[in-house]
Amino acid sequence: MMVSGVRQNLLMLQPALRTLTHDYNTLKRQVRDFPGLLYETMREARDEFSQVVKHVQDTNAELLSKYRRELYLRKECHNQLVRLRGNIRVLARVRPITSEDGIGAGAQNVITFDQDDDGILHVTHKGKMQTFELDKVFPPGTTQDEVFEEVSPLITSCLDGYNICLLAYGQTGSGKTYSMEGTVANPGINQRALRLLLSEVSERSSSWEHHLSVSMAEIYNETLRDLLGSDYHSSLDIKMAPGGAGELYVPGLTQRSVRNMSDINKVLELGRRQRATECTNLNAHSSRSHALLILTVKGRETSTGICTTGKLYLVDLAGSERVSRSGAAGERLREAQCINRSLSALGDVFSALRSQQAHVPYRNSKLTYLLQEALSRDGKALLLLQVSPVEQNVNESLCSLRFGDRVRSVELGIPSRKIEQAGATVTESSESESPSPRGTRTTSVRKKLPASVRQRIGPP
Secondary structure, eight states: OHHHHHHHHHHHHHHHHHHHHHHHHHHHHHHHHHHHHHHHHHHHHHHHHHHHHHHHHHHHHHHHHHHHHHHHHHHHHHHHHHHHHTBOEEEEEEOOOOGGGOSSGGGSBOEEEOSSOTTEEEEEETTEEEEEEOSEEEOTTOOHHHHHHHHHHHHHGGGGTOEEEEEEEEBTTSSHHHHHTBOSSSBOHHHHHHHHHHHHHHHTTTTEEEEEEEEEEEEETTEEEETTSSOTTSOBOOEEOTTSSOOEEOTTOOOEEOOSHHHHHHHHHHHHHHSOEEOOSSOTTEEOSEEEEEEEEEEEETTTOOEEEEEEEEEEOOOBOOHHHHTOOTHHHHHHHHHHHHHHHHHHHHHHHHTTOSOOOGGGSHHHHHTTTTTSTTEEEEEEEEEOOBGGGHHHHHHHHHHHHHHTTOBOOSOEEEEEETTEEEEEEOSOSSOOOTTOOOOOOOOOOOTTTSOOOSOO
8 A cells, every 4th residue: 555655656756857857957958058148148248339339439530530620720720810910929849858957856857748739738847737828839759850841931931021030949958059050960940941942042043033141140248249250259239221211230240142052051150160158057058149140032033123132030049047057157147147138128029019019129138129120010920939848947948938928929910021123112011921832923012001900019
């Protein structure tokens, strides 16, 4: 009886056993297939996530492209507005960190750049970041070619009869002389400018005759010296040219005609040898004077007889410095004081031009008096700030950048040139800084704009 009961129970458990066996086998298959299912699920999720990321990247790239295009257009519009207003363009070049900067905290870099805007520069000082917006900023890796490419359109306009001024400004040891003079193997703006102008003269020779003459001078302790003369220690004066035209000239200043690169190299080498330099705590070869390369371009259009005269002033300013840091004493102290006074006078001129004062104090220094023609309504000007990137020079760097920020807002007005035709002098206003097509210079003469349109800045 008991045996039959057990048999009956076993028969009743067989369906349950079969069910458990089926469930076990199903679970076993699921466990075996789980890695494949997990991999497939992760692959699908990864593909979907990649598509989303790619879509976001494409959207961001499109937005960045539109942003950069708008930034470029804004820059172009700003530059056009600057030209129309006659604003002084301000560029900044940051020199590399060198072994002369030493080591330690004082030699740390404090300057960063905006990757999307080449006119933005950031300076970190005492834990705070200060931002400056200029017309163009050149980082330390910038070549001499790239700097010159930016300034060359302004330089060539002297062939069309305009007075042009390019000033290199910054503290002692910030690289001004390197940018302006360069080296034998890698020349600076001075030699490149003269080379470019010789090339332009050659290309325009079918319709224009040009004569280029070069003078080199320095202003040392408020004394104007001729760097190309036989007695460069003698003092020269700045005088008003006879004839009542209001033009300035320097009696006795040597002018050398240049027709080729050999002439140019001889002139530049002679002037470079005679410029005053001394050693200070800030620079082993500190320029103790303002050096001026003055190019006079006289042109005549052969078909009409129209004559133009333009001047190009390339100015390597002496380094601004704090006497407490430069260690200047005795004669070096007197030099530093004269340098700082003349740079202060330059600042006063820019300040008066910026506020459109009726009187601009050009005569407060030899430097500003000599540059009066180019720093008035009849000229075009560009300021190249040279900036040191290290912490120990951050105060001087900030002073230079703030100076440039103020100069950038100066409006000289629409530049004009004087041309002569059939013995009559006519003033012609500029509408664009871009040079005329080579060999196709227009011969039309526009009348002088009325006083209500052209505002004169500076003394009559």
